Amino acid sequence: MQAHSSLMKLLLVEDDLAMAQALQLALERRGFEVTHCADGGDALQRLRHHPPDAALLDLTLPGIDGLQVLHRARAENIAVPILVLTARGAVGDRVLGLNAGADDYLAKPFDLDELEARVRALLRRRGGREEAPPLSCGPLTLERDSGAFYLDGKPLEVTPREQALLKALIAKPGHAVAKEKLFRLVFPMEQDIQFEAVEVVAYRLRKKLSGSGVALITLRGLGYLLRTEPQG
Amino acid sequence: MRPAAPTRSHSLRRYLLAGIVLPIALFVAIDAAAGYRRSLDAINIAYDRSLLASARYIGELLQTDGDTLKVDLPYAALEIFDAANNGRMYYRINGLKGEFLSGYQDLPDYTRRPPQRSEYAALVDFYDAEFHGDRVRMAALYQPVAGETLRGVALIQVAETLEVREQLARGLLVETLLRGALLVAVVAGVAWLVVTRALRPVNDLRREVTHRGERDLSPVTTPGLPAELQPVVGAINDLMQRVLRMVGHQRQFVRDASHQLRTPLAVLKAQAQNGLSGHADAHATLAQMHETVDRAIRLANQMLALAKVEQVHGQDAPVAVDLCEIAREVALDLSPLIAEKGLDFELHADSPVIVHGHEWMLRELTRNLLHNALRETPAHGTLSISVEEDGSHATLRVRDSGPGLSESQREHLFEPFRTGHPTSGSGLGLAICRDVCDRHGGSIELVNRHEQGRVSGLDAVVRLPLAAA
Numbered sequence: 001m002q003a004h005s006s007l008m009k010l011l012l013v014e015d016d017l018a019m020a021q022a023l024q025l026a027l028e029r030r031g032f033e034v035t036h037c038a039d040g041g042d043a044l045q046r047l048r049h050h051p052p053d054a055a056l057l058d059l060t061l062p063g064i065d066g067l068q069v070l071h072r073a074r075a076e077n078i079a080v081p082i083l084v085l086t087a088r089g090a091v092g093d094r095v096l097g098l099n100a101g102a103d104d105y106l107a108k109p110f111d112l113d114e115l116e117a118r119v120r121a122l123l124r125r126r127g128g129r130e131e132a133p134p135l136s137c138g139p140l141t142l143e144r145d146s147g148a149f150y151l152d153g154k155p156l157e158v159t160p161r162e163q164a165l166l167k168a169l170i171a172k173p174g175h176a177v178a179k180e181k182l183f184r185l186v187f188p189m190e191q192d193i194q195f196e197a198v199e200v201v202a203y204r205l206r207k208k209l210s211g212s213g214v215a216l217i218t219l220r221g222l223g224y225l226l227r228t229e230p231q232g
Numbered sequence: 233m234r235p236a237a238p239t240r241s242h243s244l245r246r247y248l249l250a251g252i253v254l255p256i257a258l259f260v261a262i263d264a265a266a267g268y269r270r271s272l273d274a275i276n277i278a279y280d281r282s283l284l285a286s287a288r289y290i291g292e293l294l295q296t297d298g299d300t301l302k303v304d305l306p307y308a309a310l311e312i313f314d315a316a317n318n319g320r321m322y323y324r325i326n327g328l329k330g331e332f333l334s335g336y337q338d339l340p341d342y343t344r345r346p347p348q349r350s351e352y353a354a355l356v357d358f359y360d361a362e363f364h365g366d367r368v369r370m371a372a373l374y375q376p377v378a379g380e381t382l383r384g385v386a387l388i389q390v391a392e393t394l395e396v397r398e399q400l401a402r403g404l405l406v407e408t409l410l411r412g413a414l415l416v417a418v419v420a421g422v423a424w425l426v427v428t429r430a431l432r433p434v435n436d437l438r439r440e441v442t443h444r445g446e447r448d449l450s451p452v453t454t455p456g457l458p459a460e461l462q463p464v465v466g467a468i469n470d471l472m473q474r475v476l477r478m479v480g481h482q483r484q485f486v487r488d489a490s491h492q493l494r495t496p497l498a499v500l501k502a503q504a505q506n507g508l509s510g511h512a513d514a515h516a517t518l519a520q521m522h523e524t525v526d527r528a529i530r531l532a533n534q535m536l537a538l539a540k541v542e543q544v545h546g547q548d549a550p551v552a553v554d555l556c557e558i559a560r561e562v563a564l565d566l567s568p569l570i571a572e573k574g575l576d577f578e579l580h581a582d583s584p585v586i587v588h589g590h591e592w593m594l595r596e597l598t599r600n601l602l603h604n605a606l607r608e609t610p611a612h613g614t615l616s617i618s619v620e621e622d623g624s625h626a627t628l629r630v631r632d633s634g635p636g637l638s639e640s641q642r643e644h645l646f647e648p649f650r651t652g653h654p655t656s657g658s659g660l661g662l663a664i665c666r667d668v669c670d671r672h673g674g675s676i677e678l679v680n681r682h683e684q685g686r687v688s689g690l691d692a693v694v695r696l697p698l699a700a701a
Contacts, residue, residue, distance in 0.1 A: 025492030109529050176567030178560060217571050220565050227571050 007033040008123060011052040013043040013069070014085070015061050023056070026112045032119070039066030047078050054122050056115075057102070061087040067100050074101035081122045085110070137173035138214040138228035142166070151212055158208070161186050161201050169216070169226040176217075176225040244434075245427050253416060260412030270406045276396050280358050281373065285392045287356065287373040290323060292384055294380025295417065301327050301386060303334045319393040322363060328377065328384030335368045335389075339363060342372040342389055355385075415507040433457050441468065449476045489535055492659070496528035516647040532659040537596050538648070541667045550589050550672075552699050555619045555626050556581035558591070561597040563617060573611045574647040581617035585626045588699040591670045597668040600661035601692045608634025608690065621698060625674075628694040636680035636687035645678065665694070672696050 010032045014020040017038070024034045035052065038045050039059045047055065047069075059066035070082060086104040087109075098105060103125075123177050135142040139152045149166060150154040158166060164186045168177050179198055186201055187193045202224055206216045216230045269424070295302045303325055316403075324335035330661060347357040355374035361369060368391040375386045437454045451469040500521055507517030560583045563570070570577050584585065609615050615631035620627050637645070646666040649659040662676075667674045674696035681689045 109525075111530075145645070174568045175570065176564050176571070178564055217565060219563070219570060219577045219579065221581065222577065224562065225567055225571055227568075 007031060008054070009033045009042065009052040010119065011046055011055040011080075012036045013038075013040070013055060013061065013066070014040065014058040016058075023115075027116070027119075030112075030116050038062075038127065040066065040069045044072060047073050047080055048076070051080050051116050054081045054083065054119060055128075056083050056085055056119070059084060068099040070102055071091070072135075081221050083118060083122055134172075135170045137170050137226045139212055140209070140214045140226070142170050151209075151214075156208065158205070159201075160207050162208075165198070165201050165205060165224070166226075169224060170189065172225075174225060174227050176219050176223040178223045179221075182223060245424075245431060248427045249420065249423055252463075253420045257416045264408045264412050265511065267408045268401060271404045272401045275400050276369075279369065279392070281352075282358055283369065283371040283390055284352055284354065284373065285379050286321065286323075286370050287375075287388045290325065290390065291373060291375035291386070292521065294325070294375060294377055294388075296377060296382045298379075299381060301377060301379075301382065302334060304435075305334060319396040320366075322368070322391040324389045326387040326389075328382065328386060330387070333386070333507050335518055339389060339391060342370075342387055344372075346374060347372075358415050359611060360394075361391065363391055366395075368393050388517070390665055414421055430458075433461055437461060437465065438681070439644070448665045451515070485648055492506040492531055492649055493528070495508065496524050496531065499524045500528075531660070534600075534664060538660055538664050538667065540673060541593055541596070541664060551591070551596055552586050553589050553591050554584045554586055555594065555628055555696070556583070556585050558594050558598050559617050559619050559628065560625060562595060562602055566599070566602055569606050570615070573606065573609065573613075574616040575612065577604075578614075578616040580616065580620070584589055585619050585621050586694045586699045589696070593668045597665050597694065598628065598630075600665050601628075601694070604661055605630045605632035605690070605692065606681070608632045610634070614689075622695070626698050628696070630692040631681065631689055632692075633673055636690045642678075665692075669694060669696070 005089055008031070010027060011021060012023055012027070012034050014023065014036065015038045020036050020038070023225065024036055027034045035050075037063075040063050043055070043061075044064065045058070046052070057066050058071060061069070064072075066084065066086070070084070073080070073082070082101070082102045083104045083106060085106050085108060086106055087107070103122055104153060106115060106118055137146070140156070141150045142148075143150070147163060147167070149158055149163070168182055168185050179195070183193075183195060183198050186198055202218065206218075209216055213229060215227055217225050217227055219225065237501045254556075290303070290305060293303050295304065305323075315548060322336045322339050324337065324339040324341075325333040325542055327333045340363065342357075344357060345361065347355050355435045357372045359370050359372075361370045362368065370389060373388045373390075375388050377384055377386050433456065434455065437452070437457065438455050440452060449472045451472060452465050454465070457465060503512075503521045505513055505519055507521070508514040559579065563577075563579055605615055609632040614631075615633065616629075616631045618627075618629045618631075620629075646662050648663040665676055674694060677695075679691045679693060680687045681691055
């Protein structure tokens with residue numbers, strides 16, 4: 001994780017101390033500056049007078065509960081992006097939270113990587129100062145600005161279509177991307193192309209990547225994914 | 233007697249009473265009316281006769297005196313009739329040429345056609361008329377007169393006010409009505425008693441059911457119930473049995489669930505103690521603990537999912553859902569696991585297959601089946617999902633290349649916590665799948681696939697009714 005000159009400030013509102021400590025540690029390790037408060041009243045004070053870049057809000061709080069905090073903050077036009085965390089996890093709670101003005105919602109228990117990704121997405125969406133880290137999967141990296149791919153640091157020669165396909169896949173390493181979506185990205189505006197044309201592009205890419213430690217995997221009927229492979 | 237139930241849309245007692253008493257009362261009323269008519273007729277006949285007798289008596293008194301007809305009516309004669317009743321009598325005698333002879337001249341003249349014959353041995357006609365503002369009964373008698381030179385027919389009219397007859401008839405009517413009313417009252421009383429007695433078991437039954445404790449689900453045993461109520465009691469007891477079974481299942485589930493939740497916690501504690509004591513490598517311990525926690529999370533999530541499937545009852549309305557879309561999304565979601573095992577994967581879900589249902593339930597169903605298949609399939613094995621239309625049904629088929637199911641595993645397959653995988657499965661996945669299928673009016677089947685005499689994998693086949701086009 002690259003260091004930032006001024007760290008992103010997060011407000012963590014969570015009444016369970018063990019949970020708060022664990023989250024604070026994890027988020028600080030991931031490059032955020034975390035302030036913690038354990039009840040709704042404090043949280044509102046903080047949001048009013050020291051607005052952070054984003055807030056993580058637990059719904060079950062002593063005193064003023066999370067939904068109330070959300071309602072009041074939005075009523076007072078506090079525009080801090082808020083990610084709601086809750087153990088309740090029912091669809092109804094989710095809708096309630098989002099209606100009350102939450103920007104995103106994460107059910108406990110959650111994965112720390114997932115939490116980080118959501119927080120960064122939130123900050124990006126708000127046009128914050130967040131810089132997207134370079135995308136990579138094993139030895140393969142994508143330089144965002146130029147759109148150039150590097151394999152083990154050496155430029156990888158790809159056609160524009162291969163580039164489009166690879167870009168979509170490297171955004172979610174290890175996760176498949178649906179072939180319909182890939183088709184739209186690789187062949188934008190073109191109507192007379194067969195669906196199978198994506199397969200041809202994928203086939204050529206797979207050959208270019210073979211033996212490199214990153215592989216393009218086909219899930220037939222579903223899509224493609226990039227994933228690191230033990231070499232040799 | 234208190235009302236039998238707080239909401240009493242229609243009372244059996246009132247219904248029975250009305251059904252018994254009303255027809256009888258109606259019959260009594262009709263009978264009284266007919267009786268009144270009959271007695272009125274009888275009275276008329278009797279009084280007409282005496283009226284005729286009066287007319288005849290007067291007729292006897294007619295005498296011819298040469299060319300003239302004379303009558304010598306002693307007032308006493310009329311008094312006989314007068315005294316007998318409270319009515320008044322009037323008479324009028326017309327001579328042979330129709331001229332007024334004697335009596336009340338203003339008594340209306342007989343203008344009807346002369347009677348041809350009558351049931352009396354006389355030419356007489358009876359009719360109702362009005363005289364001095366009173367309604368009167370009139371007898372008009374043609375009395376033949378034969379003198380030495382005089383020969384002809386005189387007309388004798390005798391009128392009598394109707395008061396007497398009416399009084400008499402009214403008296404009879406009142407008597408009939410009183411007797412009828414008494415009859416109705418007796419019938420009503422008896423019916424009320426009988427109905428009350430007959431309904432007493434219903435009240436007893438109600439009392440027994442309402443006064444029992446909320447935990448008392450034993451069969452209802454009100455003694456002395458009539459045969460008609462036995463089916464009701466049977467139905468109540470049947471319901472009790474079902475509720476009892478459901479409560480039993482839920483108790484069992486809570487017991488099992490707490491046991492299942494304690495297991496990963498115990499494992500976690502042991503792992504943490506090992507790590508703390510320094511006997512085990514810290515990083516390896518943490519990795520193990522991470523896995524244990526994942527297991528506990530999966531278990532908790534599935535318990536929630538199961539509770540949710542059971543809870544949803546007409547809450548969110550079912551909508552049109554594309555099973556292909558669901559299969560695609562779930563497969564995308566689990567694609568990291570598929571890739572990790574290096575599976576030969578295939579999805580057949582090209583044209584939309586629409587069913588009517590709850591999207592999240594169908595997603596849960598598909599996810600559980602795919603999860604199971606992923607767990608069972610060895611690395612680099614084959615795994616496929618297909619969604620097709622098959623007549624009136626949608627078929628979702630998940631085929632793994634795992635070891636299949638043994639007979640002993642089949643026995644408790646869909647029961648909660650009866651997993652064949654004590655370390656990896658929560659034992660709730662298939663219970664959720666079956667509940668979801670039940671909710672959607674579908675079915676689920678697990679079939680071993682055979683190849684060259686050996687089990688080559690398991691097919692999980694879900695059939696759901698297609699949404700009407």
